Amino acid sequence: MPVELKIKFRDFFLAPNLMSLLRVALTAPLAYCLALDTMTGTLIAAGILLAAGITDFLDGFLARKLNQISALGHILDPVADKLLAIILIIELIIFRDFPIWLAAAVLLRDLVIMLVGLKIVKRRHEIVASNLSGKYYFASLAVLLGAYILRFDFGISIFLWVVILFYCMSVINYGRVMAAEMRGTPIPLFKDKVLYKLGRMLFVVTVLSVFLYRLYVDVVAGYF
Incomplete structure (x- = not known):
């Protein structure tokens, strides 16, 4: 739901916001390791992306668990996500033939959301929190980027459609x-019906299970 725009300096030191800042900090080593274009660099880059994904989960979890939901957190979380995704996509275009049309679609969506968000902040002095479908979108995009990092063609073919x-x-x-x-x-609230949520979660779990199985067969077993 919309959150009143009120940012305090001490909010930077809240546990959820530190997780978002850590995700920003992980962007540089991730980009460096991927640019090495070696097997070691690839595996480290994949590990860093996984760590970034964990921080993305932890910032929301800690915000709810510790009751540390803040306006700054609603800004830092999507900014960290978008910064990581954009830099990684640029490198994947260079080193992994990431599709230009998908990169353009991702950038266009983020640009429109940012402009609309700024307009809402200016007119209403409130921030619109991300919705469940947006979280699923970014999670699936992160898995797709990981598949491109590992050159995992089967995972790419599945998660491109997801x-x-x-x-x-x-x-x-x-x-x-x-x-x-x-x-x-x-601003409308995003109310997902229980069955709608369950259906999407089952779909994601099923596809992710197939992805992890083929990842082990095609990638992990090949390395070891």
Whole structure:
């Protein structure tokens, strides 16, 4: 739901926000290891991406568990995600033939969300929290980027479609926010029905299970 824009300096030292800042710090070593374009660099880059994913989970978990939800956290979390994704995508275009059309779609979505978010902050002095489909979208994008890092073709072929699915869902949800902003009506809350949530979670778990199995067979077993 929308959060009042009120940032305090001490919020930088809250545990969830430190996790987001750590994710920003991991961007440089991840980019460096991938640029080495060696087996060791590839494995380290994949490990750093996994660590970044863990911090992405922890910042939200700690914010709820410790009751440390803040306006700064609502800004840092998506900024850290987008910074990591954009830099990694640029490198993957150079070293892994990441599709230009998908990179353009990712950048366009992030740009539109940022512009709409800034407009809402300016007019309403509140921040719109990310929705569930947006979180699923970024999680699936992170797995896809990991598959490109490892040159895991089977994982790429699966998660490319998963990313497209959640991309469309998140665009529709954020479109509701844009429509509300243009009409001057209250920002709609994202209420997912229980069965809808369960269906999406089962879908993700199923695809992820297949992905991990083939990752072991095609990549891990090949290295060792």
